[in-house]
Amino acid sequence: MSTEQHILPGPVPVLNLPPCHTEEEYEMVYHKPATMVDTTMHYCPGCAHSLVHKLIMEVVEELDIQEKTVGVAPVGCSVFAYDYMDIDMQEAAHGRACAVATGIKRLMPDKYVFTYQGDGDLAAIGIAETLHAINRGENICIVFMNNAVYGMTSGQMAPTTLPGMHTTTSPDGRDVSYYGAPIKVAELMANLPGAFYVTRQAVNSANAVRRTKKALLNAFKYQPLHKGTCLVEIIGNCPSNWKMTPVEASRFIDEEMVKTFPLGDIKIPGAEDMKIY
Amino acid sequence: MAEFKLMKGNEAMAEAAILAGCDAYFGYPITPQSEVLEYLAREMPKHNRIVMQAESEVASINMVYGAAGAGFRTMTSSSSPGISLMQEGISYIAGAELPCLIVNVNRAGPGLGTIQPGQGDYFQSVKGGGHGDYKMIVLAPASVQEMADFVYLGFDLADKYRNPVLLLSDGAIGQMMEKVEFKPYTRPVVDKSTWATTGKPKSRNRNYITSLFIQPERMEVHNLKLEEKFKQIRENEVRFEEINTTDADYLFVAYGLSARICQKAMDIAREKGINIGLLRPITLYPYPYQRLQELASQVKMMLSVELNSGQMVEDVRLGVNGKVPVEFYGRMGGMMPTPEEIVHHLETLIQYHHVN
Numbered sequence: 001m002s003t004e005q006h007i008l009p010g011p012v013p014v015l016n017l018p019p020c021h022t023e024e025e026y027e028m029v030y031h032k033p034a035t036m037v038d039t040t041m042h043y044c045p046g047c048a049h050s051l052v053h054k055l056i057m058e059v060v061e062e063l064d065i066q067e068k069t070v071g072v073a074p075v076g077c078s079v080f081a082y083d084y085m086d087i088d089m090q091e092a093a094h095g096r097a098c099a100v101a102t103g104i105k106r107l108m109p110d111k112y113v114f115t116y117q118g119d120g121d122l123a124a125i126g127i128a129e130t131l132h133a134i135n136r137g138e139n140i141c142i143v144f145m146n147n148a149v150y151g152m153t154s155g156q157m158a159p160t161t162l163p164g165m166h167t168t169t170s171p172d173g174r175d176v177s178y179y180g181a182p183i184k185v186a187e188l189m190a191n192l193p194g195a196f197y198v199t200r201q202a203v204n205s206a207n208a209v210r211r212t213k214k215a216l217l218n219a220f221k222y223q224p225l226h227k228g229t230c231l232v233e234i235i236g237n238c239p240s241n242w243k244m245t246p247v248e249a250s251r252f253i254d255e256e257m258v259k260t261f262p263l264g265d266i267k268i269p270g271a272e273d274m275k276i277y
Numbered sequence: 278m279a280e281f282k283l284m285k286g287n288e289a290m291a292e293a294a295i296l297a298g299c300d301a302y303f304g305y306p307i308t309p310q311s312e313v314l315e316y317l318a319r320e321m322p323k324h325n326r327i328v329m330q331a332e333s334e335v336a337s338i339n340m341v342y343g344a345a346g347a348g349f350r351t352m353t354s355s356s357s358p359g360i361s362l363m364q365e366g367i368s369y370i371a372g373a374e375l376p377c378l379i380v381n382v383n384r385a386g387p388g389l390g391t392i393q394p395g396q397g398d399y400f401q402s403v404k405g406g407g408h409g410d411y412k413m414i415v416l417a418p419a420s421v422q423e424m425a426d427f428v429y430l431g432f433d434l435a436d437k438y439r440n441p442v443l444l445l446s447d448g449a450i451g452q453m454m455e456k457v458e459f460k461p462y463t464r465p466v467v468d469k470s471t472w473a474t475t476g477k478p479k480s481r482n483r484n485y486i487t488s489l490f491i492q493p494e495r496m497e498v499h500n501l502k503l504e505e506k507f508k509q510i511r512e513n514e515v516r517f518e519e520i521n522t523t524d525a526d527y528l529f530v531a532y533g534l535s536a537r538i539c540q541k542a543m544d545i546a547r548e549k550g551i552n553i554g555l556l557r558p559i560t561l562y563p564y565p566y567q568r569l570q571e572l573a574s575q576v577k578m579m580l581s582v583e584l585n586s587g588q589m590v591e592d593v594r595l596g597v598n599g600k601v602p603v604e605f606y607g608r609m610g611g612m613m614p615t616p617e618e619i620v621h622h623l624e625t626l627i628q629y630h631h632v633n
Contacts, residue, residue, distance in 0.1 A: 067476045070347065073487075082485040088474035090346045091487035093369045096339035099331070103343025103351070104474070106327045107301055111476055129339070132332040 033061040037086045046246025048203050048236030049078050052145065055203075055213045056114070057085055059220050069112040070104050072097045074126075076118035077151040095126025098133035101140045112223050114141040120150045123159040123183050130189070137194030137228035141219040144185060146261065147236035155241030159183045162260050167241075182260055186233040190267040196228030198267040202235040202258075204250035215265075227273055235261055281456040286424040286446065289457045290354070290380060291316035293428035298464055299378075300349040301327035303337040305359060308392040309448040310382035313354045334359040338366030338379075345375035346486040348473025350432055354380035356448070357398050358389060360406075367441055368407030371503075372488025374472075376435035378428065379413070380444040382451035385584070385611040393611025394448035394534055399588035402445050403562040410500055412507045413443045414514060415561040417532040421455035423559075429462050434514065436467040438506055445561060447584065449534045449613070516559035517568060521547070525554030527623070527632075528572055530593050531582040532558050534613070539582050541616035546623060553623070561589070569596030576601060577632040580623055582614070583607040602630050 032038075035057040043050045060069050066087055073081040075094035082089035092100040097115035105113040122130050122144050130142065149167055150156040157167040157174060160182045164173040174182075190198040197219055201212040212234055219230035235257050239249040284292070291313045294302065302321060304314040314330060321328035327344075331337035337353045344351040355363065360381045370377060381402065385395030402415045414434050416427040424446060431442040477483045490496040518536075521543060522528065529539040536557040546553045556572065558565050573579075578601055581590035590605040597603050606622045608614045 067478050070474045070476060072343070079489060082483070082487065086477065086483055088477045088483055089485045090343060090474055091373070091485065091489055092342070093339060093365055096335070096342075096366070099336040099339035100343035100346070102329070102336075103301070103303065103340035103345075104347045106329065106340075107344050107347055107349045107351075108475065128332055129336050132336065 033057040035061045035066050035086050037084050039083065041084060042080060043077065044240040046237055046239040046249055047077070048145065048147065048234065048238070051203050051209065052143065052212070052234055052236070053078075053081060053084050055209070055216055056116070056143065058213065059216050060087060062217070063220055065112050065220070068110065069114070070108070072101045072104070072113070072115040074115070074117040074121040075152070076121050078116055078118065078145065079152065081116050095121050095124070096129055097121065097126065098129040098138070098140070098142065102133055102136070102138050105138055105140050109139070109226070112141075112220060113139075114143060114220070116143045117145065118151065119144070119146045119148065119158040119160040119185075123185050127159075131192070134189050134229040134231065135192045135194045137196070139223055139226050139228065141223060141230045141232065143216070144231060144233040145236045146185065146233055147238035147241075148182070148257065149238055149241045151238055151241055160185070160261075162256060184261065186231060186266050189231050194228045195231060195267055196273070197222055197230040197269055198233075199231075199265045200233040200235065200261060200263050202253050202263055204235070204237055204253040208263075222269065225273070227269065233261075235263070279458045281458050283454055284421060284457050285312060285452060285454050286418075286421045287312040287382065287451040288316050289421045290424040290428055290444070290446075291320070293425035293459065294352055294378075295320055295324055295326070296459055296462060297429045297432050298350055299326065299352055299432070301329070301344045301351045303329050303331050303340040303344070303351070303353050305331050305334045305337050305355065307356045307359045309384060309394075309452050310354050310356050310380070312451075313380070334362040335366065338363040338370070341377050341379075342366060342370055342373070342375060345370065345377045346373070346474050348469040348475060350436075352378035352380065352432075354382065356382045356384045357386050357395070360398065360401070364401075364407035367413065368409055368411060369488050370441045371407075371411035371413065372409060373486045374439040374503075375441070375486065376439050377441050378431045378435055378444065379441055380446065383445060383447040385609065391611040392448065394450075394584060394613070395609070395611060396447060396533060396535060396584035397586075397588070397609070398445065399561065399583070399585060402443055403564070403592070411503060412510070412562050413441045414438070414510060414563075415443045415445050417445050417559060417561050418450060419533050419536045419557060420450070421453065421457045424450060425457050425459060433465055436465065438510060440506065440510070445533070447534050448611075511563040514560055515563045515565050515567070517565040518557040518559060520555045520557070522554035522556065522572065525552055525575065526577050527551065527553040527627070528576045528579045529553060529555045529582060530558070530569070530579055530589070531555065532561060532589065535582045535584055538614060538616055539619065542619040542623070545616055545620045549620070551623065551627070558589075564592050564596070566592070566596035569593060570598065570600075573597040573600035578626065578630055579603045580626065581605050582619055584613065585609060602632070
């Protein structure tokens with residue numbers, strides 16, 4: 001322990017500084033996308049949803065496709081996505097986002113249609129709709145938020161819950177001999193010929209966020225090709241239901257989640273596919 | 278001169294959908310209505326329309342949700358077990374106020390039941406079916422001609438009220454062949470731009486389709502808005518047909534196929550000197566309670582004839598409100614009563630009630 005005494009200096013002298021810079025004098029290096037609604041979000045601190053919402057809206061802004069984009073929100077934490085994204089959206093029944101998106105896209109093939117779904121929504125109750133939509137090669141983008149728990153209902157076991165992971169419905173940890181192993185959605189769906197681009201990313205670090213942004217940008221850019229479904233699985237932080245701090249949650253993804261859900265591209269379009277592009 | 282075609286009820290309904298400008302049909306095979314999907318799979322592409330065989334009825338009703346939410350004229354069809362699967366989607370469609378047409382070619386149940394005609398889905402059709410407070414407008418055709426006519430009417434009512442419309446047919450009307458005339462049809466102009474999700478231009482606020490109102494205050498406001506709509510429907514859209522009611526002492530109340538059988542039973546009874554008439558509700562929701570109440574001051578007894586264990590009879594009793602005896606006769610499990618069987622039952626009832 002230091003015994004050195006810190007003596008506070010006397011009163012701060014009043015300095016005669018020039019006035020602060022006005023806003024115009026600064027160079028704008030970052031701004032919230034204009035395609036976001038300016039409001040307070042309901043998400044918990046450290047949650048991945050708000051960040052991924054923003055990334056999608058950045059893509060919509062950068063591609064200038066606000067007029068051509070229709071989103072489908074799921075049942076789950078992101079059920080209110082249409083309160084935050086300044087685009088036309090439909091709220092689907094639990095698990096049915098891909099069927100709803102099929103109805104939209106088949107009638108408006110020139111629009112950019114995406115679904116935004118959690119693991120309970122997509123991989124449990126809605127896996128049939130998801131699998132068949134991808135098998136048909138629906139020209140939609142599926143943004144799949146995988147945080148290994150049911151968030152909205154406060155932390156029950158999901159189809160993607162890690163082996164041994166404690167949730168409110170697997171209090172002793174997920175027993176794979178009883179409930180089976182977590183479903184690796186991206187790998188499963190990549191097997192379908194209708195899948196055009198399948199990748200798994202995360203948003204737990206600045207680098208990861210940049211890679212996710214790139215993946216989303218690609219997934220949206222591929223839509224006009226009419227070559228099939230793009231699936232972007234994103235490992236999401238859920239500090240509230242993981243009972244962790246946001247920092248611990250980010251670390252948990254690197255140390256535990258990626259063992260079951262390795263990050264990276266799983267299916268990428270070949271050079272032949274990209275010829276028209 | 279009118280041009281008649283000889284067609285199955287299911288096919289006439291499918292052809293009418295094309296003529297009514299249906300943009301998209303989503304369906305799943307199930308007896309006794311698979312002809313609809315087959316007919317449209319063949320014919321819709323010729324008109325540059327969308328037809329899709331979905332992976333389930335759950336998917337097809339949600340595809341309808343998506344297409345209707347984007348402002349398109351869309352429909353699905355199925356039979357009883359498939360319609361049960363759609364109930365979740367129908368509740369969402371009603372909650373989100375989306376116009377669409379749903380066709381139920383009713384077979385006998387419960388469970389897998391049988392593929393023969395039935396009217397056991399009456400309660401499911403008119404009392405809700407899915408969760409929450411909502412109603413569908415329910416149209417009950419009794420002929421192949423009406424299978425076609427009610428498609429136009431159904432689509433128009435759906436657009437007018439932004440509400441799902443159910444065409445409740447049955448395995449017999451769907452499968453039998455009759456002459457049908459496709460009448461000229463003018464589609465009313467409906468502006469959907471204020472709510473359809475077609476992509477948000479800079480000039481307007483975003484449109485979003487939802488049935489979620491998490492704050493109870495807002496949910497109640499939405500519920501009250503829906504109730505006001507159902508009140509309008511009850512006031513303006515009641516449809517029924519009356520035969521031989523002016524001099525009637527007794528009244529058959531029957532819809533769809535049962536009404537067809539009752540028409541023959543009425544002829545037999547009248548030959549025997551029993552003055553009986555027929556009230557055939559065309560809309561099962563809204564129901565012709567008012568007219569039944571009026572007729573209750575005229576007739577001595579009513580007999581509801583149904584292909585179920587007695588479902589619509591409850592609505593007849595609501596309308597009559599105890600004024601005269603309301604009886605029920607029905608067959609189940611895909612069995613159909615003969616007109617003679619119905620007349621025999623009628624005679625027994627007249628004796629029992631001493632109302633001759």
